[in-house]
Amino acid sequence: MPLINFAAREINYKIVYYGCGLCGKTTNLQYIHRKINPDARGKLVSIATEEERTLYFDFLPLTLGTVKGMQTRFHLYTVPGQSYYNASRKLVLQGVDGVIFVADSQITRLDENVESYLNLWDNLLGQGDDLSKLGFVIQMNKRDLTDIFSVEDLNELLNHTDSPVAESSAVTGEGVFETLKVVCKQVIAKTG
């Protein structure tokens, strides 16, 4: 549900990074903020605890520039990953156009990944969205670590919608922009 302001010639899309605690959602945003042309981004806003764990959300606006006369923006959000912050996650999901589910590839994080994935679909269904209009990408993060699932195994465990998959290491930046590009193109194609 993008905000299309024909009068001001603006269109805004909302993209949410979802996933379990410490999977790399905030690291994705920090990398984008660090690397992208400063003219194309706004301020990175983080509502975090003293231990730098996301308490509510991180927010980073990106400007694509003027496309066919429309100033086009993507508003990137993360959710708090820890399971007891579900009320906050639901609020961040309101009005979402596209979701990047960040999966922690480490074998030891399987339960947290599955719990977060199921929680995402519960919350999306709970807010009554037409999910066929939603952009969705699974980012398999931390591919640079050892003791990780294969892409095929993670795909079977977490991708019941047969959605696009991207491999990444948010710490080094590998795959971060590729993931973002896929979901941005999806939301434009799906919502116009």
Place this chain on the structure above:
Amino acid sequence: MARRKGLVINDRQLDRCDDLLQKLKDVSGSSFLALISTSGQPITTASDEYHPETLSLASLAASSFAATQQLAKILDENEFTLLFHEGKGLNLHVSQVTDQVLLIVTFGHATQVGKVRLYTQRAIEVLRQIFEGPDDETMPEMDADFEAAAGTAMDDLFKDM
């Protein structure tokens, strides 16, 4: 299910909103006003000299307001329809216009809270008609080539990353 209505604003609606915000600013003595969507995106603003960072402000105000609504539910209150923060030099007033639109008003101590609340409430009644009332103007459509052009713009923005 299948609830995915976007918020689309046409020229006439925006002109009426801009006029109204300007009047509200003048009569209430407020310094900055913004209409934003409940998902945190700015629609339009009215200001003379004071220009806060609008994108972050919209995102934080919408989230804060949504959290307030949830607090109301937890407290078995039907709804909290406004959010008010009092500062040393500046006050912030956020109120609900429709299910999809919020109104942000900031004002200093040169005016009174009661005055701002009174005029804001009156303005909201008119704003509600603008967003919810029938509008004869046909909504324009997105350029057919928008998707392809946006794809090219994205390739340019993200190249070499």
